[in-house]
Amino acid sequence: MCGIAAVVNWGDVESLQLMIKRQEHRGPDDGGVWHSTLADGSWVGLGSRRLSILDLSNAGHMPMQNQDGSVVVTYNGEIYNYPELREELESKGYRFRSRSDTEALLYLYEQDGVDCVRRLNGMFAFAIWDQARQQMFVARDHFGIKPLYFTVRGHRVAFASEAKSLLCLPGFERRINYKALHQYMSFLWVPDPLTMFDGIRKLPAGHYGVVRNGEFTVTQYWDMTFPPAGHDFGSCNGTLVRELRDRFDNAVRSQLLSDVPVGAFLSAGMDSSSIVSAMSRSVDRPIQTYTITFPARYRAGEMMDDPNVAARTARAFGCHHNEIVVDSDVANLLPKLSWHLDEPIADPAVIAAYLVCKEARKSVKVLLSGVGGDELFGGYRKYVGHYLARMYQSIPPFVRKEFIEPSVLRLPVMRGTAWRSPVRFAKKMARGGSLSAEDRFLMDSTYFSDADKADLYEPGLKEDVATFDPWSLHRQYFESVRNADFLNQMLYVDTKAFMTSLNLTYNDKMAMASSVEVRVPFLDWRFAEWVAWNIAPNWKVRFGRTKCVLRRAMAPVLPAEVLSQKKAGFAAPTDYWLSHDLRQMVDDLLSERRIRQRGLFSPITIKRLIDAHRSGRQDGASQIWQLLTFEIWMQTFIDGSSTQVAQNDFVNNVVSRTSSN
Numbered sequence: 001m002c003g004i005a006a007v008v009n010w011g012d013v014e015s016l017q018l019m020i021k022r023q024e025h026r027g028p029d030d031g032g033v034w035h036s037t038l039a040d041g042s043w044v045g046l047g048s049r050r051l052s053i054l055d056l057s058n059a060g061h062m063p064m065q066n067q068d069g070s071v072v073v074t075y076n077g078e079i080y081n082y083p084e085l086r087e088e089l090e091s092k093g094y095r096f097r098s099r100s101d102t103e104a105l106l107y108l109y110e111q112d113g114v115d116c117v118r119r120l121n122g123m124f125a126f127a128i129w130d131q132a133r134q135q136m137f138v139a140r141d142h143f144g145i146k147p148l149y150f151t152v153r154g155h156r157v158a159f160a161s162e163a164k165s166l167l168c169l170p171g172f173e174r175r176i177n178y179k180a181l182h183q184y185m186s187f188l189w190v191p192d193p194l195t196m197f198d199g200i201r202k203l204p205a206g207h208y209g210v211v212r213n214g215e216f217t218v219t220q221y222w223d224m225t226f227p228p229a230g231h232d233f234g235s236c237n238g239t240l241v242r243e244l245r246d247r248f249d250n251a252v253r254s255q256l257l258s259d260v261p262v263g264a265f266l267s268a269g270m271d272s273s274s275i276v277s278a279m280s281r282s283v284d285r286p287i288q289t290y291t292i293t294f295p296a297r298y299r300a301g302e303m304m305d306d307p308n309v310a311a312r313t314a315r316a317f318g319c320h321h322n323e324i325v326v327d328s329d330v331a332n333l334l335p336k337l338s339w340h341l342d343e344p345i346a347d348p349a350v351i352a353a354y355l356v357c358k359e360a361r362k363s364v365k366v367l368l369s370g371v372g373g374d375e376l377f378g379g380y381r382k383y384v385g386h387y388l389a390r391m392y393q394s395i396p397p398f399v400r401k402e403f404i405e406p407s408v409l410r411l412p413v414m415r416g417t418a419w420r421s422p423v424r425f426a427k428k429m430a431r432g433g434s435l436s437a438e439d440r441f442l443m444d445s446t447y448f449s450d451a452d453k454a455d456l457y458e459p460g461l462k463e464d465v466a467t468f469d470p471w472s473l474h475r476q477y478f479e480s481v482r483n484a485d486f487l488n489q490m491l492y493v494d495t496k497a498f499m500t501s502l503n504l505t506y507n508d509k510m511a512m513a514s515s516v517e518v519r520v521p522f523l524d525w526r527f528a529e530w531v532a533w534n535i536a537p538n539w540k541v542r543f544g545r546t547k548c549v550l551r552r553a554m555a556p557v558l559p560a561e562v563l564s565q566k567k568a569g570f571a572a573p574t575d576y577w578l579s580h581d582l583r584q585m586v587d588d589l590l591s592e593r594r595i596r597q598r599g600l601f602s603p604i605t606i607k608r609l610i611d612a613h614r615s616g617r618q619d620g621a622s623q624i625w626q627l628l629t630f631e632i633w634m635q636t637f638i639d640g641s642s643t644q645v646a647q648n649d650f651v652n653n654v655v656s657r658t659s660s661n
Contacts, residue, residue: 002027002062003049003161003512004074006127008136008211009042010156011170019158019165020047025340026076026161026512027051034063034072036129044129044136046074051515053078053366056259059098066106067095070131073106076161077124077146078519080254085119099259109137117208117221121254121526123519125203127159136211142222142525143372144192144205144500147508149342151200155214162509163200163342167637172199174638181600181630182465185448185456188346188626189502191473196343196633205500222525224492226484226532233536240534241553248553251524252278255368263288263364265356266321268309270547271370271379273562274554275521279368280317281557288364289319292356294326294573309561316559324359326352330581334632340513344633345506346626348572353510361514371503372522375495376531377547378540382444383490385429387541389440392433405430413619415575424619437486438478442471445498447622455605473497487537575621579614586610586624589631598634601627 003023007016016033024031027049035045048062063074079085082101085108090096094107101122108116109128114137123145128137138159140148150159151166160166167174175198180190192202203209206222227233234240252275256262264279266272266289279287291314293307307323314321330351337354338344360367374380392400408430414420432440443449448456457465469475477493484492504520511518522528539549551563578586588594590610592603606627613620 002051002074002076003165004062004076004125004127004159005045005047005161005165006074006129006136006138006159007043007045007169008155008157009044009214010153010158011045011168012043013045015168015170016045016047018168019160020049022165022168023049023160023162025515028515029056030058030061032061032063034065034074034129036131038134046072046127046129048074051365051517052260053517054082054101054257054259055099057098060100060102062102064100064102064106066110071106071110072129072131073102073109073126075102075105075124075126077122077126077141078255078257078517079105079120079122079124080257080524081119081121082257114139114208114210114219121524123523125161134212137208138203138211139208139221140203140205142206143495143504143520143523143528144202145504145508145520145523147505148203149195149200150203150209150216152216153199157211157216159203163195163197164339164637166197166200175199176634176638178461178464179468179470181461182453182468183470184344184346184630185453185626186446186470187498187502188447188622189505190343191497191501197637205496223480224495224528224532226481226488226492228483229485231536233534233539236536236539236549236552241549244531244535244549244553245557247527247530248274248521249278249281251527252368252521253282254524255519255521256282258366260365261288261363262366262368263290263360264368265289265370266291266310266314266319267370268306268313268562268565269370270550270554270558270562270565271373271522273313273558274373274550275368275370276313276317276319277554277557278521280319286318286320288322288360289314290322290324290356290360290367292324292326292352297576306565309565313559313562322359322363324356326355328355330577331585334582334585334629335636337510337513338629338632338636341506341509341633342637343505344630345502346622346629347502347506348574348577348625350506350510352572353507354513357511357514357516357518361516364516366517366519367511369507369518369520370522371507371518371520372495372499372528373547373550375491375499376522376528377535377550378487378491378537379546380494381425381546382441383487383541384544384546385425385444386437386441386486386490387544389429389433389437392429397434400434405433413616415616415619415621420619438475441490441493442474445474447626452623456601458600458602461600485537487541488532491540574625578621578624582628586628589635590624590627594631598631 003026005019013035029052030050033047037043046063063072065072079101082104085104089107096103117139124141125146125148149163158166158169177198180194180196184190190196193204207218207220209218264276266276291307291310408426411423414423428444432443474493477496481489481492507518535549542548590606595601595603595606609620612618
């Protein structure tokens with residue numbers, strides 16, 4: 001796990017070193033740069049910051065060269081089938097100088113060229129300079145677990161693990177991408193490949209790119225596929241569920257490859273519990289597990305996992321369990337996390353992810369996470385909502401529109417009670433229950449509606465995004481799997497957009513902020529493909545229950561209370577923070593004067609939103625958090641001089657500007 005950078009004809013050694021220094025948190029164990037001036041006068045360079053996981057010696061130093069120096073690699077990630085690849089390569093005469101997977105990648109490229117990426121099972125983003133072909137080859141793993149940002153200006157191209165590194169390039173001007181802002185105001189995050197920075201994009205998951213003769217071309221090498229609707233999956237019998245559990249155990253076992261301690265996130269949920277269960281069958285020592293919780297005053301009305309269930313699960317598997325009680329200074333933490341995230345992400349689970357990784361780093365360097373289980377097996381409530389909506393649409397339209405929907409939409413928001421989440425779900429159903437399945441799914445993923453944004457945006461921003469559909473990428477994803485069952489269509493869209501651009505992004509950034517590697521066994525692409533083609537949709541979501549086949553497969557190995565837990569999620573007490581710890585920050589950063597200076601949003605609309613939320617007339621916590629997160633990001637990355645990129649400078653300036661208003 002590392003931070004990488006690569007440049008072609010942009011900047012010099014000093015700027016490359018600065019790009020790598022900005023990622024020091026990603027790899028505190030080692031670092032280096034390699035560069036070369038070519039015969040035509042062009043310049044290439046690679047840089048790395050290393051978090052040592054496999055082969056802790058200097059033999060794993062990067063950038064790494066092959067035997068004759070003709071191929072050089074900088075690499076971020078882990079290749080879990082590295083032992084098999086090494087054995088194959090050694091049988092063909094390659095002689096290894098290290099025990100690192102980096103060297104296997106280097107020789108595999110020598111042997112297979114760009115097709116090497118099709119042989120890899122792992123999480124990765126890398127750049128390889130090929131002297132003989134005079135080309136830069138870059139790639140990102142199948143699901144986009146590891147990030148890779150890039151910017152192109154004419155014949156100059158640069159890549160990095162974090163967008164902030166690209167801000168170090170000479171002549172790069174920091175500006176907002178207004179299309180990305182339009183997407184962010186819809187979803188809380190920006191879908192790949194756009195970023196909030198104009199001129200910086202992300203290489204999409206499952207793609208590679210080649211820079212040759214000053215041109216950058218991108219190619220897709222893998223994508224998730226599903227059988228057509230009506231496909232005969234056969235019965236969900238004991239043989240199938242045993243094979244599911246065995247394949248999952250193999251995926252977990254392969255990701256235990258490490259020369260440093262490996263632990264695991266553990267919530268009350270089935271995904272993380274399944275991972276810990278599989279780990280316990282593969283190792284002969286107690287597993288370090290980590291659960292995050294909040295003081296009782298934070299928990300009212302919030303859907304959070306029960307830490308007592310996690311503790312009992314840990315005891316059942318003989319784990320060394322760590323419960324982390326979070327009572328932090330969130331107002332001072334937010335600017336720091338904004339710097340690490342690179343992009344505004346308005347999911348408060350970011351805070352919990354950072355704090356658990358920070359605590360875990362005291363005893364482990366690697367954590368296994370359950371990210372991906374919901375997208376593979378249908379774990380989100382909105383998937384059940386799809387089937388409920390189909391039943392709802394059997395009610396005569398007049399009854400729905402004249403009686404049911406107005407009554408539901410008039411319900412009080414029930415903040416501070418256990419009814420808050422069910423009421424929010426009921427209102428989403430009322431707003432979208434009469435829409436088409438695709439439009440209902442998109443509406444369910446939206447926080448500021450079209451009408452909301454029409455009120456929120458100032459005329460200039462409205463004009464900039466007037467012809468841009470923020471759901472255009474989602475619609476393309478739906479079209480890619482149009483022949484599949486609609487549940488699988490939803491799973492595909494969430495895998496491509498929600499999971500990659502939100503969950504995997506903030507997990508990577510928050511883990512790396514603490515110099516921790518997070519691995520995600522559910523996203524072993526071979527396992528995921530098997531699930532897609534062997535598990536029928538009606539065994540994922542069945543009779544109003546999510547993840548049915550996974551529950552059945554794990555029933556022999558998990559405590560009964562884990563199997564019966566309701567979906568809670570990696571939550572944080574947003575409402576409490578906005579009402580207490582962050583109240584002054586909201587008043588300062590979302591004040592009429594500051595909003596008017598930005599010129600993007602209507603100060604009157606924002607004030608009306610905050611007032612309605614505080615009075616209890618409306619549940620606007622997500623939208624206020626969204627606006628607050630964006631303003632902090634603006635102060636972190638857009639305000640100030642173009643050379644101001646150091647974390648401490650950013651954070652101190654944001655905090656001081658906040659406290660002085």
